[in-house]
Amino acid sequence: MGDPALSRRGFLAASAAAGLGITALSGCGGDSDGGSSGTTTIEWWNISTTEPTKTVWAALVKKFEAQNPKVKIKIVQLENDAYKAKMTALTSSGKLPDIFHTWGGGVLKQQVDAGLVEDLTDRTKDFSEGLLPVAKEPYLLDDKLYGIPFDIGMVGFWYNKALFKKAGIGEPPTTWNGFLDAVRKLKSAGVTPLALAGKETWTGMYYWAYLAMRTAGIDALTKANEEKDFTGPGFVEAGEHVKELVALQPFQKGFLGASYSTPTGQAATVGNGRAAMELMGQWAPVVQADAGKGLGDDLGFFPFPAVEGGKGSITEVFGGGGGHALRRGAPQAAVDFLKFFASETTDRELVKKTGVLPVVPAAEEALTDRNLQAVQKQLKGATGFQLYLDQAYAPAVGQEVNDSVGALIAGSKSPEQVAQSITKAAKEEQ
Incomplete structure (x- = not known):
């Protein structure tokens, strides 16, 4: 497929993840540290290797950890192509990260069909039902939700x-x-x-x-x-x-x-x-x-x-965006992080600092760019959505x-x- 995702975001340099060590999935299963503290470590794989997103997301993790002292988020960041290659290998091995980036569509369906992805329909209902409907479309398979969007856009x-x-x-x-x-x-x-x-x-x-x-x-x-x-x-x-x-x-x-x-x-x-x-x-x-x-x-x-x-x-x-999915059996702390990431407060910060379009309707007020407002208007009035x-x-x-x-x-x-x-x-x- 080449590199369509990065080409489409041509304004982001395809910064390589040089020197980034690819570790084993230490966070799978919400591992405890084995001590009296009972800390749960969650591993989050994403492709935010470019600024300002890389710094903004790292700061959000610190904020979440401060609010949830018994949870540790371990970030693994990979450049787009390296991420796709690594995730293909992990899918074949049958072991995915606790939280991982997804574009939805065909690749997500393959992972779901292999029984590797958590059904989020019920576990996220308290917050996912309030998200922009078209933003959730790429992650709906057989009317079940397998991903939570953080970005959406259209052509x-x-x-x-x-x-x-x-x-x-x-x-x-x-x-x-x-x-x-x-x-x-x-x-x-x-x-x-x-x-x-x-x-x-x-x-x-x-x-x-x-x-x-x-x-x-x-x-x-x-x-x-x-x-x-x-x-x-x-x-x-x-x-x-x-x-x-x-x-x-x-x-x-x-x-x-x-x-x-x-x-x-x-x-x-x-x-x-x-x-x-x-x-x-x-x-x-x-x-x-x-x-x-x-x-x-x-x-x-x-x-x-x-x-x-x-x-x-x-x-x-017609368009697409980015979202996060969970491995099957992921701990509640991973769901809690998705809820935090999809909150109005977080979405406003993402809109202001990273230029994404809001997936939480109430965060739309943070959108000040005239061009993005024009796109958002079309998305809000959309009666159907087709992923790339x-x-x-x-x-x-x-x-x-x-x-x-x-x-x-x-x-x-x-x-x-x-x-x-x-x-x-x-x-x-x-």
């Missing part, structure tokens, strides 16, 4: 208001045909409509995924994965719409060789005003400003348009979605071949 179109005005586009489009018309108007005005990092195929996957949601319907994506069949007409139609867009030649020159967050990549192309739009997650404004100049007040956000005659709705969103396909599905299937859609955009695969390739990968996972 949408970030656009340059000045370039829209130059092209005579008054309001962002709400339908696919309206979107294509906007692309044509931008081209007629001498403006590059869209920036795309064709070298990193997850960026193009967003178009196909959203179009599949809008044509086949959001439930069809789950059903197709369960039935190992993506050849239905809605999925082929999604590919045809992608092809329809590509035929308008909407992307910047050299897009097939472009990366996402480099000085000449997708984000910089938008941030420097050389393209009118990009389809990207809530981190986009920061990366645009980091890789380019940034657009300031000229930057706007709108949801992916509805497709005329499709089964989906414009209020169904390269996280929702088994890794090999997710990678095939990315690669096949990349080939479609490059012109080397047809919409039918995309559907067939994804189906083949899904069947081989059985």
Whole structure:
């Protein structure tokens, strides 16, 4: 799958966990120290290797320990790829950390199916029911909750208001045909409509995924994965719409060789005003400003348009976030820490200091960034949520979605071949 999670958070340097010793899971089972104090040690594995999150989370642990003197939290932090590799090995061994980072979706399902993850439905009901509903979606399997979110976000179109005005586009489009018309108007005005990092195929996957949601319907994506069949007409139609867009030649020159967050990549192309739009997650404004100049007040956000005659709705969103799960049989102290981490007080601190979107509705007041407020508004009004396909599905299937859609955009695969390739990968996972 490459490194989509870090690529999507391109503004965070992929700091390596150099020198970090990987210890045995000493905290599993809530071990007592064996003395009269009866201290319970909880091991917490996460990927917060970058600042400011690393320092903020360490301070939160100290605060929790001060409130719970009989509990010791041992933090194990790993860079994204190292974490994935280590967790794959631990899953195979049948022994997971007390608390561990999860993106939900396919990997979490594999861990749940192996009987390694705690069902949190009842153990967290007193606080999880108050969390933003869409934030919990990636961790719900068969209506049971296996993770508690601390972050949530969605993909949408970030656009340059000045370039829209130059092209005579008054309001962002709400339908696919309206979107294509906007692309044509931008081209007629001498403006590059869209920036795309064709070298990193997850960026193009967003178009196909959203179009599949809008044509086949959001439930069809789950059903197709369960039935190992993506050849239905809605999925082929999604590919045809992608092809329809590509035929308008909407992307910047050299897009097939472009990366996402480099000085000449997708984000910089938008941030420097050389393209009118990009389809990207809530981190986009920061990366645009980091890789380019940034657009300031000229930057706007709108949801992916509805497709005329499709089964989906414009209020169904596509995205992801981060959460924490517990190993099966984890002690109550681990649940207590999840409750602490999901409290309004903690969430406000996370929003203010680390830039995450709030998962506790009452913490929304701490959100002051105009761009993030725009995303949060869409999330609050969401009627459905689809996790990134390269996280929702088994890794090999997710990678095939990315690669096949990349080939479609490059012109080397047809919409039918995309559907067939994804189906083949899904069947081989059985």
